[in-house]
Each structure stands twice: as structure tokens, then as C-alpha cells.
Amino acid sequence: MIECKNLTKVYENGDVDTTALKAVSFHIEKGEFVAIIGPSGSGKSTLMHILGALEVPTSGTYFLDGKEVSQLNDDELSSLRQQKIGFVFQAFNLLPRTTVLRNVMLPLLYTDTTKSEREERAKQCLKYAGLEESKYYNLSNQLSGGQIQRVAIARALINNPAIILADEPTGNLDTKTSHIVMQAFQELHRKGHTIILITHEPEIADFAERIISLRDGMIESDKKK
Amino acid sequence: MIAIDILQETFWSLSANKVRSGLTILGIVIGIASVITMVSIGQGAQSSIASSIQSIGSNLIIVSPGAQRGNNVSAGRGSSQTLTVADADAIKTEIQGIKAVAPEVSRRYQMTAKGTNTNTQVVGTVPDYLTVRNVAVDSGTFITDNQVKTSSKVVVLGPTARDDLFGVGTNPIGQTIRIKNVDFEIIGVTLAKGGSGFSNPDDSVYVPLTSAQHFLSGDTFVSSISIAASDSNTIASVQQEVSDFLMKRHNIFDPQLVDFSLMNQADIIATASSVTGTFTILLASIAGISLLVGGIGIMNMMLTTVTERTREIGLRKSVGIRKEYILWQFLSEAVALTFFGGITGVLLGWIASLLVSRFAGLSTVVAPSSVMLAFGVSAGVGIIFGFYPARRAANLIPMEALRYE
Ligand SMILES: Nc1ncnc2c1ncn2[C@@H]1O[C@H](COP(=O)(O)OP(=O)(O)OP(=O)(O)O)[C@@H](O)[C@H]1O
Numbered sequence: 338m339i340e341c342k343n344l345t346k347v348y349e350n351g352d353v354d355t356t357a358l359k360a361v362s363f364h365i366e367k368g369e370f371v372a373i374i375g376p377s378g379s380g381k382s383t384l385m386h387i388l389g390a391l392e393v394p395t396s397g398t399y400f401l402d403g404k405e406v407s408q409l410n411d412d413e414l415s416s417l418r419q420q421k422i423g424f425v426f427q428a429f430n431l432l433p434r435t436t437v438l439r440n441v442m443l444p445l446l447y448t449d450t451t452k453s454e455r456e457e458r459a460k461q462c463l464k465y466a467g468l469e470e471s472k473y474y475n476l477s478n479q480l481s482g483g484q485i486q487r488v489a490i491a492r493a494l495i496n497n498p499a500i501i502l503a504d505e506p507t508g509n510l511d512t513k514t515s516h517i518v519m520q521a522f523q524e525l526h527r528k529g530h531t532i533i534l535i536t537h538e539p540e541i542a543d544f545a546e547r548i549i550s551l552r553d554g555m556i557e558s559d560k561k562k
Numbered sequence: 563m564i565a566i567d568i569l570q571e572t573f574w575s576l577s578a579n580k581v582r583s584g585l586t587i588l589g590i591v592i593g594i595a596s597v598i599t600m601v602s603i604g605q606g607a608q609s610s611i612a613s614s615i616q617s618i619g620s621n622l623i624i625v626s627p628g629a630q631r632g633n634n635v636s637a638g639r640g641s642s643q644t645l646t647v648a649d650a651d652a653i654k655t656e657i658q659g660i661k662a663v664a665p666e667v668s669r670r671y672q673m674t675a676k677g678t679n680t681n682t683q684v685v686g687t688v689p690d691y692l693t694v695r696n697v698a699v700d701s702g703t704f705i706t707d708n709q710v711k712t713s714s715k716v717v718v719l720g721p722t723a724r725d726d727l728f729g730v731g732t733n734p735i736g737q738t739i740r741i742k743n744v745d746f747e748i749i750g751v752t753l754a755k756g757g758s759g760f761s762n763p764d765d766s767v768y769v770p771l772t773s774a775q776h777f778l779s780g781d782t783f784v785s786s787i788s789i790a791a792s793d794s795n796t797i798a799s800v801q802q803e804v805s806d807f808l809m810k811r812h813n814i815f816d817p818q819l820v821d822f823s824l825m826n827q828a829d830i831i832a833t834a835s836s837v838t839g840t841f842t843i844l845l846a847s848i849a850g851i852s853l854l855v856g857g858i859g860i861m862n863m864m865l866t867t868v869t870e871r872t873r874e875i876g877l878r879k880s881v882g883i884r885k886e887y888i889l890w891q892f893l894s895e896a897v898a899l900t901f902f903g904g905i906t907g908v909l910l911g912w913i914a915s916l917l918v919s920r921f922a923g924l925s926t927v928v929a930p931s932s933v934m935l936a937f938g939v940s941a942g943v944g945i946i947f948g949f950y951p952a953r954r955a956a957n958l959i960p961m962e963a964l965r966y967e
Pocket residue numbers: 348349350355356357375376377378379380381382383384427965
């Protein structure tokens with residue numbers, strides 16, 4: 338399903354070039370549950386953005402479902418993001434001054450769904466991500482860090498994507514809540530979704546079946562349980 | 563579905579960012595309203611001056627006493643007393659192509675009626691004044707030849723003078739007013755002509771010429787002679803003939819030393835409209851500056867929100883919303899703001915011009931062209947600066963837009 342060959346990403350900032358990824362190659366099958374670990378600055382987020390079709394690699398190829406992503410045009414990329422991928426950003430990225438529900442429903446805009454269907458799905462996903470019902474109509478700037486994180490997770494689930502990409506989805510959660518979230522991911526995994534998540538905590542990585550470890554933009558190890 | 567979503571997103575986005583929307587609208591409102599008000603004042607002044615000049619008569623030539631330049635000292639135009647009733651009579655009998663001639667003695671006096679008083683223009687004249695100055699009688703009669711011959715103490719009121727002395731719409735015929743300790747009996751009221759400002763025909767009272775000379779001015783000179791040419795094409799030649807005739811009559815051979823001056827209506831209109839034209843240009847430039855300031859305000863508002871909006875666009879793209887829908891939403895936001903601001907601005911400008919004409923007594927004309935111009939400029943600025951950054955952001959890769967600072 339996901340096939341990467343020699344992915345390299347170089348950030349050019351004036352005179353300084355930062356190589357965030359160096360010739361990374363791997364293969365992820367449909368339905369796998371993968372954790373990506375590694376020290377800060379090792380290129381985890383960069384890799385995830387490329388997998389989410391949000392960033393283009395400097396060189397190398399990325400095939401998703403047999404299609405080379407760099408060959409797709411803007412509209413095809415939009416459809417890909419909307420239909421196949423649910424993305425949880427490390428920086429969450431909610432719409433400011435907008436209610437929780439509207440944030441979660443954002444990916445369903447301009448799709449063939451009615452308002453009540455959208456709200457219904459949004460509420461389901463929020464429940465799944467473990468957010469209290471009393472917060473559904475709060476504005477995004479009236480939430481705690483952990484609540485924002487759960488809204489971001491709910492938004493990633495709303496279009497029922499085949500692939501869920503989550504960049505440190507439990508970074509702001511206490512142990513109990515992060516376990517609730519991880520169990521939700523496990524359940525999605527059992528239902529056949531492909532899940533890739535980044536984490537710092539070995540305990541969270543243990544929920545996954547495969548652990549890819551990055552260091553200095555290169556794969557250090559790739560272990561299946 | 564898509565159209566409804568776009569409209570709803572527009573609405574939500576505008577109402578979630580009230581300050582941003584409010585300030586943008588304010589910029590547009592100020593720009594448009596000030597342009598409309600300023601231009602309407604200028605155009606109103608222009609048309610009211612033109613129409614009040616038209617209303618003073620038709621094919622009119624006015625002879626005024628000139629400056630006396632005896633020994634190289636000019637005492638100022640109109641200062642000399644050189645014109646007499648005899649001059650007027652002679653012009654009438656000697657020169658062809660003249661419909662009517664009306665000499666007049668005009669001066670402001672304080673006058674009283676039962677318990678009220680006012681200060682207004684008293685015009686001593688002859689019956690032909692009606693023809694020459696396009697004045698009509700509303701009720702009663704105007705001055706007759708016989709009353710001029712016998713210096714009768716009768717007076718015809720202009721409607722504004724009547725309103726001031728006796729109250730709006732009353733019929734004062736038969737009552738008397740006192741001017742300079744002389745009682746004049748009211749025999750008529752003239753029809754309102756409109757017009758405003760200096761020598762308003764509605765705010766004057768008319769007495770027989772000889773009565774004005776005997777009881778008020780105390781001499782035999784006249785302050786001007788109004789001549790109506792019988793045809794608008796002959797005004798210039800009649801004016802020349804009158805000039806030659808009066809020079810001969812006053813024994814003046816050097817054109818530098820003439821003791822009268824002649825002016826016809828076309829000259830007055832040309833002078834006045836060049837003045838009001840300058841005035842309109844002045845107001846329009848003030849308005850243009852306010853439009854510029856308003857436009858820069860709109861632009862600023864749009865540009866200061868670019869960072870936030872670029873990230874928002876990055877986020878929308880990253881969840882898979884197509885570029886075209888994002889652009890439609892942003893365009894629709896910009897259009898909604900400019901239209902809302904534009905309509906408010908037009909209404910406000912219109913109300914402001916009404917207030918100006920009501921409380922400042924200036925007539926105003928809201929010109930469609932100024933509305934279009936003001937609307938066009940603010941809409942253009944709003945849409946270009948609302949839409950252009952959005953289009954740029956929508957063409958970025960989502961992560962680049964999300965990282966934008
Ligand atoms: N836009 C950018 N411009 C320049 N350098 C960048 C940019 N984004 C990331 N980098 C650099 O690329 C490297 C990898 O960054 P990345 O965000 O992928 O790290 P990470 O593994 O996700 O770290 P963390 O665990 O702290 O989130 C870092 O050295 C970082 O400084």
C-alpha cells in the first residue's frame with residue numbers, strides 16, 4: 338500500500354541546508370499498525386508529512402496504492418487527502434475561533450453529505466477520541482491542550498480514512514486518556530485501517546505491531562513483533 | 563450542496579472574525595460615504611448656482627454704474643452714481659431689439675410690520691421689472707406705471723419676506739409695513755422663484771422706483787438698469803449698442819474711462835460655473851484622498867490577516883479541500899464584505915448629503931457616477947487584496963502554507 342524508495346528531504350533556508358531525511362526506503366502493507374520512534378529532530382514529522390501528501394520529497398519516490406504521489410495534480414492530491422488519509426498534526430492546527438464541531442466537520446465540507454449526517458459523524462468521532470460532550474460547542478481557543486489533541490484526532494477520523502497518520506497523538510494526554518486513545522487506534526486497526534503513529538514513549542509504541550526507529554534522518558531499525 | 567457550503571463558510575468565517583470584518587467594512591464605508599457626500603455637495607452647489615442665475619431673467623443685460631477714475635484713483639466698481647432713469651428711458655427709445663428696460667434702486671433696509679421686523683432688500687423699480695427679471699405675481703398686483711408716476715407708498719412682498727414678517731402662507735394684502743419711518747401699503751405678493759444666497763428674489767420687497775428715490779435713497783440715481791433683449795442671438799450686439807450709446811450720452815470718448823459696466827447673463831453663468839467647477843474639483847480631491855485612505859485601510863486589513871489566513875488555507879488544503887472551493891470561499895468573503903460595506907457607505911453618504919442640505923442649507927445632488935466610482939474602487943481594492951493573497955496561499959504545498967509566518 339505504501340512504498341517509499343530513497344526518500345530524501347533537504348530544507349533550504351538561505352545558506353544553511355538541513356537534511357531531514359536521507360534515502361529512507363520502506364514498505365507498509367494495508368492494515369498494518371506502525372509506530373515511528375526516534376529522538377527529537379530525527380525527521381519523524383518530515384516523513385509523516387510526506388506520507389500524508391502534505392509535503393514533497395526533495396528526491397526519491399513515494400507510491401500510495403500503486404500511484405506515484407509526485408505525479409498527481411493538485412485536485413488529485415486533494416481527493417487523496419480527503420478520501421484516504423486522516424492526519425493528526427503535531428501542532429494540531431485547529432481553525433481559530435471556531436467551535437469543536439465545526440473543526441471536526443471541516444474535512445466533510447463540499448462532500449455529498451447533509452448537515453445532520455456531518456454532525457452525527459463528528460459527534461461519533463469525538464466520542465471515540467474521548468472528548469466530553471459538554472465541550473462540543475466550545476471555541477477551539479477555549480480548550481486545554483489535551484482536549485485540542487482529541488479534537489484533532491476526531492477530525493482525522495471523520496472521513497473514515499483507510500490510512501491514519503498521527504504525529505504524537507498522545508503527547509499531551511495523561512496515561513489514562515492516552516490509553517483510551519490508543520485502544521481506539523487498536524480497534525480501528527482491527528477494523529482494517531492502516532495506522533502509522535509517531536511517539537516518544539516506548540509504552541505507546543508497544544501498542545503497535547511494527548516499530549520503525551529513525552536517527553538523523555535514516556532508519557536505524559525496523560522491527561516486527 | 564457546494565454553493566450552500568461556500569455561503570455558510572463565508573458567513574461563519576466573517577462572523578467568527580468580527581473585528582477583522584468590522585474594520586474592513588469600516589474602511590469601505592468611510593471611503594464610499596465621504597466620496598458621495600463631497601461630490602454631492604460640489605455638484606449641488608454647481609447646479610443651484612446655475613439655476614439661480616437662470617432664474618434672474620432671460621436674455622438679460624445688466625448696466626451698473628462703473629468706477630470713477632477721475633485722477634487715476636479708482637473708487638471701486640459701482641461706487642459712482644452715474645446712471646439715471648433718463649438713461650434707462652433713452653436706451654429704451656433709442657436702441658432696437660430690446661423687449662423691456664427696468665431701472666432699479668436696491669438697498670437693504672430694516673423694516674417692521676405689526677410687532678415683527680426683518681432686514682431685507684428693497685427694490686425700487688418699474689412694472690417692466692416683471693418681464694426683465696422673470697418675476698410673477700402670486701396674489702394681488704405688481705407696481706403700476708401710475709404708482710411710479712405718483713410715487714405711491716405701496717409695496718409688493720417676495721414670499722420669503724412675507725413669511726418673515728407675517729408668517730408662512732398668510733395673505734398680508736391691505737396691511738402696511740414701515741420702512742425708514744414711512745408706511746407702505748401691501749398690494750401684492752410675488753410667486754416663489756427658488757434660488758438662494760445673494761440677492762434672493764424671494765427675499766426682497768418691491769416699491770415704485772420714484773417712491774424709493776423720494777422716501778428711501780433721497781437722490782435720483784439708480785443702482786442698475788436691467789435690459790431684456792428680444793432675442794438671445796442679439797444679446798451681444800445689443801450689449802455693444804448700449805455701451806456705445808451710453809458713452810455718447812455721458813460724453814466719454816476714451817473707453818478706459820467709462821463710468822458704467824455691462825454684464826450679460828451668459829458671462830455670469832460662465833464665471834460662476836468656473837468657480838463652482840473649481841470647487842467641485844477641490845471636493846472631489848478631498849474625496850479622492852478619503853477613498854485612498856479607505857482603500858489603504860482595507861488593504862491593510864486584508865494584508866495583516868494574510869499570515870493567519872495562509873495557515874487556514876494550508877489547513878483546509880491538508881484535510882483535502884480542493885483549491886477551487888477555497889478560492890470561492892475567499893472570493894465570496896471579499897465580495898460580501900465589500901458589498902455590505904458598499905451599501906452601508908452609499909446609504910450613509912446619501913443620508914449625510916441629505917443632512918448637509920437640510921442643516922447647512924446647501925443643496926446637494928448625489929451623482930450616480932460618484933457612487934459607481936466609490937463603489938468600484940473600494941470593491942476593487944477589497945476583492946484584489948482579499949483574493950490575491952488567498953490565491954497565492956492556495957497554490958502553496960499545504961505544509962508550506964501551514965508554516966507561513
Ligand atoms: N521548515 C523547515 N526548515 C528547515 N529545517 C526544518 C524544517 N522543518 C524541519 N526542519 C529540520 O528538519 C529536521 C527534522 O525535523 P522533524 O520535524 O521531522 O523532526 P521530528 O523528528 O519530528 O522531531 P520532534 O520529535 O521534535 O517532533 C530537524 O533538524 C529540523 O530542524
